[in-house]
Amino acid sequence: MAKGQSAIYEYIIFFAIGISLFISLGSIYLSQYTNLNKDISMSNARLMNSFLSANAVSIISQCRDCQTVTYTINVQKPGSTFIGFANDFGFNVVNPFIPLNYLSFAHNFASDTFFNGDSTLGKTITLTYNKDKNNLEIK
Numbered sequence: 001m002a003k004g005q006s007a008i009y010e011y012i013i014f015f016a017i018g019i020s021l022f023i024s025l026g027s028i029y030l031s032q033y034t035n036l037n038k039d040i041s042m043s044n045a046r047l048m049n050s051f052l053s054a055n056a057v058s059i060i061s062q063c064r065d066c067q068t069v070t071y072t073i074n075v076q077k078p079g080s081t082f083i084g085f086a087n088d089f090g091f092n093v094v095n096p097f098i099p100l101n102y103l104s105f106a107h108n109f110a111s112d113t114f115f116n117g118d119s120t121l122g123k124t125i126t127l128t129y130n131k132d133k134n135n136l137e138i139k
Helices: 005-062
Strands: 068-074 082-086 091-095 100-103 114-121 124-130 135-138
Touching: 005 068, 005 091, 005 100, 005 124, 005 135
Parallel strands: 114 135
Antiparallel strands: 068 124, 082 091, 082 114, 091 100, 124 135
């Protein structure tokens, strides 16, 4: 090997070591960011779901002698966009940007209580309970 080539090989090896360290540290930070983002989004979805369920319990318990109750909630925009669905079981909070889906059974309401509707959480939400139909709707 010639005298001038050993310095070139040394620089190539140092460059390869530097690139591999950069890529490995970048992937570690990306992994941590993804895990933290999922954890925070799941906690936020759980909180939004509990918030909707608690308000639903409040509405249904208030409606003893009435036919319908409408309750409007002004929710501050959460960290990311959540879509709240009401289905046969309770409330389902979905984040379309992260594969996140959190379903609650709405504090074990009677099986004859029907839930329907959907709303983007982060704006004004209207919960309407119809006692005759035993139907809770989210708009």
